[in-house]
Amino acid sequence: MILKLSEEQQLNTFGNAFRVEIFGESHGPALGCTLDGLPAGFQPDLEDIAFELSRRRPRQSIESTARREADSFEILSGFFRGRFTGMPMTAVFRNSDAKPADYCGTAARPSHADYAANRKYGGYNDPRGGGAFSGRLTAPLVFAGAIAKQLLREHGIRVFAHVLRIGNVSDLRFDPCMCEQPMLDPFFPLVAPDRRSAFEELFEKAAADKTSLGGIVECAALLEPESAFF
Structure with missing residues (x-):
């Protein structure tokens, strides 16, 4: 059997020459991203990536979320001896402050993606804390963006x-x-x-x-x- 995905089902991957795919949910065990199109031999500045992630991380201020995550990442592939290998690179962020029980039976929140996601995926999506549409998913996006900025600085x-x-x-x-x-x-x-x-x-x-x-x-x-x- 051959399954053909519609364009509407392919929304987790972005880009052409530099491709970013994000995965995971807000209150699942982990989330992350896979980057493809990285130049072999490039040496990313991991401290710069960590600094960019610190900008995303909540702080003790009125505009920040109450959720506290370390935003530490683990690179699983495409990275060897401090440089990109040219193969797809996958990085994961383990969730440590997830509280899935807080969302059991919670109604769809106004101005969030809860209702739209439920309709789009027929109720099979993970709705806890917004699931794949949570602000927590900005962690892998910031990781990808930090690398993209480093590549652009080379030019x-x-x-x-x-x-x-x-x-x-x-x-x-x-x-x-x-x-x-x-x-x-x-x-x-x-x-x-x-x-x-x-x-x-x-x-x-x-x-x-x-x-x-x-x-x-x-x-x-x-x-x-x-x-x-x-």
Whole structure:
């Protein structure tokens, strides 16, 4: 028997030359990603990857989730003696703060993917904590993004982003004519840092009202100028 997957069933893999596949659920034993298209011999900076993951990890602040995970990763394949082998690389994150019992019988949450996922997968999906649609799945995405940024830096391309707007509070936009990467707080990047207090007041009000907020992130890619040749 030959099974043919529809396009709607192939949504866990992204990219063409650099392919990223994510797997796992929020309150399962582990989650992770498989990266394909990595150049053999490239030596990734694992400390840089760990730093990027620390930016994702929740902190003691009003805007963070209460869930605490170490975000430590284990590379299972495609990595040998500190370099990529050229084969697909798989990395896993073990869940340590999973509490699946907290979600038994929980109704679909407004503005989350609970109901849509139930309809899409006919009720066979793991709904605990959002399952495959949880914010916990951003851990392997950050891991993949950190590697992608390192590869781009090899070609003189810098990628960075900031919080442009959350709710009705906005930051300044990037200067479209900028020639160098601006200095940004890695844990709450704003072009105008003095606006952070306005964001924090917004978060406190949303928490008190037990509601959620939407937002916009502005991302930029900057090609570093070549050095002059004399």
